Amino acid sequence: MLKKLLIGLAILAGLAGPVQGAGSISLSLSQQFDSLGNPLNGGLLYTYAAGTTTPQSAYQDSALTIPYPNPITLDSAGRVPQLFFADGSIKVRLTNSAGVVQLAADGILVIGASSGGGGGSPVDATTILATGDLKVRYGTGALTGFVRANGRTIGSATSGATERANADTQSLFEYLWGEDSNLTVSGGRGASANADWVANKTIALPDWRGRTIAGLDDMGNTAAGVLTSSGAGFGAQGGTPTILGQAGGSQSHSLTTVHLPPYTPSGSIANGAISISGGFGVLSNGNVPGGGGSAGTVANLTASQAASTFTGTAQGGTSAPYPIVSPTRVATIYIKL
Structure with missing residues (x-):
C-alpha cells in the first residue's frame, strides 16, 4: 500500500511541474558599485525590450502581475531587488542617481524555472501584454x-x-x-x-x-485612402x-444640398385671367389738295393679366441630423x- 502511495505521489509531482512563465537575469539580487568602488546608492536600472528603446516591465512576482516602476531605484547599499521577466531576452541600462551610465547591455537572456525541466514550456515575451x-x-x-x-x-x-x-x-x-x-x-x-x-x-x-x-490609414505603407480627412x-x-x-467621424450627420441626388420637382401653374379693353376714336386729317377732306378711325386697346399662382406638394422634412452609428x-x- 505504501509503495502504491509513493508511486502516486511521484506521478502527481511530475504532473505538477512549474507553470509560471517567468525567469530572471544575473543582475537580480546583486550589489552594484560606481567607478570608485562605492555602493551605487540610488542607482537607476532601466529595462527595455531587446534591441529596442521600448520599456519592458520587470516584475516583483513570478506570476508577472506586479510590475516595478521603470527605472527601478537601487537601495542605499546599491542592491538590485529580485527581478522577474517573461522568458526571452531584454536590454538593460544602469545609471547612477545623476543619470550617468554605469552599465548598458542588450540581448540578456532571461533564465529560470520557466525554461527548466518539469514539463513547463518557456513563455515568449512577445506573447504577453507589453x-x-x-x-x-x-x-x-x-x-x-x-x-x-x-x-x-x-x-x-x-x-x-x-x-x-x-x-x-x-x-x-x-x-x-x-x-x-x-x-x-x-x-x-x-x-x-x-x-x-x-x-x-x-x-x-x-x-x-x-x-x-x-x-491608421497607412500603418507603415502608403495611405490606403479608406479613411480620408x-x-x-x-x-x-x-x-x-x-x-x-487622431479622432475622426461623428455619431450623426445633417444633409445639405450637395448630398441630395439631382431631381425634377413636379407641380402646376394656374395663370390668371387675361382682360382686354379699349375703344375707337376718329382721326381727322383736314383738307387734302385736289380733293375733299378725309377722316378715319383708330383702335385704343389695353390688356392686363391677374397674378399667376404655383401649386405643388411640399417635399422634405425638418433637416434633423440622422444617426450613423452601427x-x-x-x-x-x-x-x-
Whole structure:
C-alpha cells in the first residue's frame, strides 16, 4: 500500500511541474558599485525590450502581475531587488542617481524555472501584454497593471495625476511621451520623457471615451485612402487618419444640398385671367389738295393679366441630423502600464 502511495505521489509531482512563465537575469539580487568602488546608492536600472528603446516591465512576482516602476531605484547599499521577466531576452541600462551610465547591455537572456525541466514550456515575451498595449474588458473600474484610456492623466506619486499617480506608471508615461507628441504634458514638454517624469509632470492618456478603434490609414505603407480627412471627418477635428491617436467621424450627420441626388420637382401653374379693353376714336386729317377732306378711325386697346399662382406638394422634412452609428455595445478600454 505504501509503495502504491509513493508511486502516486511521484506521478502527481511530475504532473505538477512549474507553470509560471517567468525567469530572471544575473543582475537580480546583486550589489552594484560606481567607478570608485562605492555602493551605487540610488542607482537607476532601466529595462527595455531587446534591441529596442521600448520599456519592458520587470516584475516583483513570478506570476508577472506586479510590475516595478521603470527605472527601478537601487537601495542605499546599491542592491538590485529580485527581478522577474517573461522568458526571452531584454536590454538593460544602469545609471547612477545623476543619470550617468554605469552599465548598458542588450540581448540578456532571461533564465529560470520557466525554461527548466518539469514539463513547463518557456513563455515568449512577445506573447504577453507589453507597455502601451490596449485591452477591452467587460467592466468599469480600475484594473491592476492597467489604466483606463479616458483622457485623464498619469504621473508620479506627487504629480497630481487624475487617473493614476504612482511610480508604476513611469514606463507608460515614457512610452506615451515618445509615441504621441500630441498628448499634453503638464507645463509643456521638456528635454526628454525621463526629465519630465523626474520633474513630476503629468501626461494625458489617449481618450477613447465613446469611440471605436480603427487602423491608421497607412500603418507603415502608403495611405490606403479608406479613411480620408474630409470623407471620414478627420479634417474637421484638426488632423488626418495617418496621425496616431487622431479622432475622426461623428455619431450623426445633417444633409445639405450637395448630398441630395439631382431631381425634377413636379407641380402646376394656374395663370390668371387675361382682360382686354379699349375703344375707337376718329382721326381727322383736314383738307387734302385736289380733293375733299378725309377722316378715319383708330383702335385704343389695353390688356392686363391677374397674378399667376404655383401649386405643388411640399417635399422634405425638418433637416434633423440622422444617426450613423452601427449597432454597438460598449465596454472599457484599458492601456497596459
